[in-house]
Amino acid sequence: MTYQVLARKWRPKSFSDMAGQEHVLQTLVHALDNQRLHHAYLFTGTRGVGKTTIARIFAKCLNCEEGISSTPCGKCSACLEIGEGRFIDLIEVDAASKTKVEDTRELLENVQYAPSVGRYKVYLIDEVHMLSNHSFNALLKTLEEPPPHVVFLLATTDPHKLPITILSRCLQFSLKNLSPQKIVEYLSSVLIAEQVPCEEGALWSIAKSAQGSMRDALTLLDQSISFCAGNVTEAEVSTLLGTPDQALILRIVAALNAEDANDLLETVSVIASRSFDYFLLLDNLLSLLHRIAIAQLVPGGVDNSQGDREQILGIAKQLTAEQVQLYYQIALNGRADMNVAFDARMAFEMLLLRMLVFSPQAPASSAIETAESATPDDSTDTQKKKPELISEPEPEIRLEPDNANTQTQAPSPEPLVEPQRQTDAPALSAAQDASATLEQPPEPDPIAVAEVAVASDAAPAVAEADPAPRNQTERWIQIVRDLGVTGITGNLLANCVLVDMSDNSVTLTLDETQSALYNEEHGRRIEQLLSEHFKKALKLTLLISAIDAESPAQFRQRMREEALQQARTEFEEDEHIQAIINTFSAYIVPDSVSILSEEKP
Ligand SMILES: [Zn+2]
Known part of the structure; x- marks a missing residue:
């Protein structure tokens, strides 16, 4: 019997069969x-x-x-x-x-x-x-x-x-475009009649992709049935359509809400394994946050375009309005960052961790505070606190139950077990501590751990208005990235470190090894760029000497090397590569591994 495509087979035969x-x-x-x-x-x-x-x-x-x-x-x-x-x-x-x-x-x-x-x-x-x-x-x-x-x-x-x-x-x-709701209802009835099992989420993904066209929806459903070999699942359909499934986006927000860094990174691993476009992913996250914000202020105004209205209303109650606004702002700014990052996954991960760290009840920062000091105060200077931590190891143990409580992946923390693990460990710096807690999943991602260390190191230096500022080094790297200047001026900026910034002046140190290109014209240009960027007149003092902090250029170089190292390791450990090496007595030519998606200038 010849197969008849669904769009033809299920074309309505009477007005009462029609959807919409x-x-x-x-x-x-x-x-x-x-x-x-x-x-x-x-x-x-x-x-x-x-x-x-x-x-x-x-x-x-x-x-x-x-x-x-x-x-x-x-x-x-x-x-x-x-x-x-x-x-x-x-x-x-x-x-x-x-x-x-x-x-x-x-x-x-x-x-x-x-x-x-x-x-x-x-x-x-x-x-x-x-x-x-x-x-x-x-x-x-x-x-x-x-x-x-x-x-x-x-x-x-x-x-x-x-x-x-x-x-x-x-x-x-x-005639109007059909609503996702109408499409999902119709597809459901078709699948019941065709006796094909399916997940509802899959139908919402199809409905979204069909953009109001029932014919397109039925064609996509046809493809999905063949692709999924009969059982239509949300994950497989989203792979087929190349659109991230809403379940993953919801999981990200749930992990943020639960302050669960493990699950956050775990979700990114799932996303990476299915090669979604990170920009699309970010757009979907933005769209979800937007709908949550609406749900918080005008619950009746939330659409059900993805079949998740009730879920959104639920999440809206769990998050504060400030959290949602902050996440949205970070996601939006992160979009620009992703354009210049040389590794989209890393940029995306960084962005999620930033949301976690800057969240009003951020777990990483609270964990650091409790680990650092027996009397958690609201001082925000990590740099000063680190020595205290090393000289006074015992508060770590005493406050461990609190610390464990903030780690929501352990639903019923057992003080006897958790501190045991920690007392064995030497006193850790704040950053190491944060990454150590993240090493709990069986396979910690080296890049992810490195990223966490950077993010949480900077976490406590939060200023209330700007979601981005961290410590001086991080802040400067961010400023240079935001300026997005290329050419010699950009090169000079990237080789400076920020020494001081006040209301009307800024002091930079230019790495003396990079000073050959510098002239006063560049100084004036940098002064002008920074004044425009901060929308106020800034007087630039530029010192030329050896630098003792990481410059944006060094940061970029380090990120590049780490990514390359990661790529090398993944390449060497890949089972197919191993099979080739073993079968043909092959070897990898040293330094032949390179990353194709090079950072844009
Ligand atoms: Zn008739």
């Missing part, structure tokens, strides 16, 4: 049942929303042997032949392929003759806007004096291209 377009159907049903018929109808709307389907059902309504009504019998020869596309008095034309005036003349030549078997001769002209001007004129003549037995059904995606003279002679119906 109620506003159009109601008018047509009323007209048919009251015999108030017009001789020309125009159906407009984007592709796959039901224009020709409605037109064909309408043709049945007009020609059903049981009489004109909105409920054709579906059994008489007229109904059956129309359904099979072989009814002699339904003349279907695709105007896109018949644009010439001769075509239209030929088409309209027979208009004057009575229908052969039916009650009405129905002309269904699809993509009618494609006709030439001459063809429109020929059509117009017929529309001006239509024979009583003729009905024109015109369909177009682009009504603006139709001459006003044609438009004014048609009853116009504008």
